[in-house]
Amino acid sequence: MIFRRATIRLTVAYTVIQLAIFAIFAIGVYTFVTGTFDFDAAESDGEGAVNAAEQGFALLRTVLIIFYACLLIVIPLSSWLMARSALKPIRASFERQQQFVDGASHEMRTPLSIIQGELELALTRSRTPAEYQAAITVALAATDGIIRLTDDLLKLSRTSKEEISDSFTLIDLNQLLPDLADAAAAAGRRADIHVALHTVAEPLRVRGSAELLSRAIGNVLDNALKFSRPGGTVALSASTEGSAAVIRVMDDGVGMTPAELAHAFDRFWRAETSRTTPGHGLGLALTRQIMHAHDGTITLASQPGQGSTITLRLPTATR
Numbered sequence: 001m002i003f004r005r006a007t008i009r010l011t012v013a014y015t016v017i018q019l020a021i022f023a024i025f026a027i028g029v030y031t032f033v034t035g036t037f038d039f040d041a042a043e044s045d046g047e048g049a050v051n052a053a054e055q056g057f058a059l060l061r062t063v064l065i066i067f068y069a070c071l072l073i074v075i076p077l078s079s080w081l082m083a084r085s086a087l088k089p090i091r092a093s094f095e096r097q098q099q100f101v102d103g104a105s106h107e108m109r110t111p112l113s114i115i116q117g118e119l120e121l122a123l124t125r126s127r128t129p130a131e132y133q134a135a136i137t138v139a140l141a142a143t144d145g146i147i148r149l150t151d152d153l154l155k156l157s158r159t160s161k162e163e164i165s166d167s168f169t170l171i172d173l174n175q176l177l178p179d180l181a182d183a184a185a186a187a188g189r190r191a192d193i194h195v196a197l198h199t200v201a202e203p204l205r206v207r208g209s210a211e212l213l214s215r216a217i218g219n220v221l222d223n224a225l226k227f228s229r230p231g232g233t234v235a236l237s238a239s240t241e242g243s244a245a246v247i248r249v250m251d252d253g254v255g256m257t258p259a260e261l262a263h264a265f266d267r268f269w270r271a272e273t274s275r276t277t278p279g280h281g282l283g284l285a286l287t288r289q290i291m292h293a294h295d296g297t298i299t300l301a302s303q304p305g306q307g308s309t310i311t312l313r314l315p316t317a318t319r
Contacts, residue, residue, distance in 0.1 A: 014079035111142040173204040198237040216290040227253035256302040
C-alpha cells in the first residue's frame with residue numbers, strides 16, 4: 001500500500017514534469033518558426049505566398065497539437081514505468097528490512113521468554129550457587145541462540161551480490177573445507193556421527209567471500225548433523241564438473257518427503273520431524289541467498305529414510 005501510493009505520486013509528478021517540458025518545447029518551436037519567418041519577403045511575392053505561409057503555420061500547429069495529444073497517452077505510461085524503476089531498489093531494501101523485523105520479532109520471542117523465565121525463577125527465593133549457575137547457563141545458552149539468529153537475519157536482509165561483490169577474493173576450497181570438516185566432526189562426535197572429507201588434489205579456486213561461503217557450507221553441514229542418526233556418516237566432498245566447483249554434503253539420516261522438499265528453502269519453515277531439533281529454519285534460506293550472490297546454485301535431493309544430498313555449485317576462477 002505504501003509503495004502503491006508512492007508509485008502513483010511519482011507517476012503524477014513525472015507526468016506533469018514531462019508534459020510541461022514538451023509543452024514548452026512545442027511553444028518554443030512554433031514561436032521560433034513564426035518569429036523568424038520573413039513576412040515582408042512573402043508579401044513582396046504576392047498574397048499566395050502569405051496564404052501558403054499561414055497554411056504552413058496552421059499545419060505546424062496541428063502537428064504539434066496531435067503530437068502533444070499522443071504524449072498525453074504515452075507519457076503517463078512511461079512515467080509509471082519510471083516510477084516503478086525508481087522505487088524498485090528502495091522497495092527491495094524496505095522488504096529486506098521488513099523481513100528482518102518480522103523474523104526477529106517472531107523468532108526472538110521464545111528465547112527471550114526462556115531468559116525472562118529463568119531469571120524470574122532465580123529471583124523468587126534464595127537458591128544455592130549450583131541452582132543460580134544452572135539458571136545462568138540456560139539464560140546464556142538462550143542468549144547465544146539470539147546472537148546466532150540475529151546474525152542469520154542480518155545476513156538474510158543485507159546479503160546481495162551488489163553489496164558483497166567488492167569484497168570477493170580468490171579462494172581455494174581445498175583450504176577452506178578442512179576447517180569446516182573439523183568443526184563439523186567435533187560437533188558430530190557428541191552424537192557419534194562420523195564426518196568424512198573428500199577433495200581433489202589440484203586447487204579448487206572460486207571467487208567469493210570466504211566468510212559467507214564458510215557460513216553457507218557450515219549451515220549445510222549443521223543440517224546434515226542434526227538429521228543424521230547416531231552412528232551415521234556425513235560425507236563432505238569437493239570436485240570439478242566442467243567449469244563449476246561442486247561441493248556435496250551427503251548424510252544417511254531421516255530424509256525428506258517430496259512435500260517437505262518443496263518447502264526446504266522457505267524462511268522459518270521446518271519439517272514436522274525437525275520440530276524438536278535446535279534451529280530457526282533459516283539455514284538453507286541463507287545458504288541459497290549466499291549462493292545466488294556468488295552466481296552459484298544449491299540443490300537438494302532426498303528420500304524418506306535414505307538421507308539427503310545437498311549440492312552447491314560455484315563458477316571456478318583462475319584469477
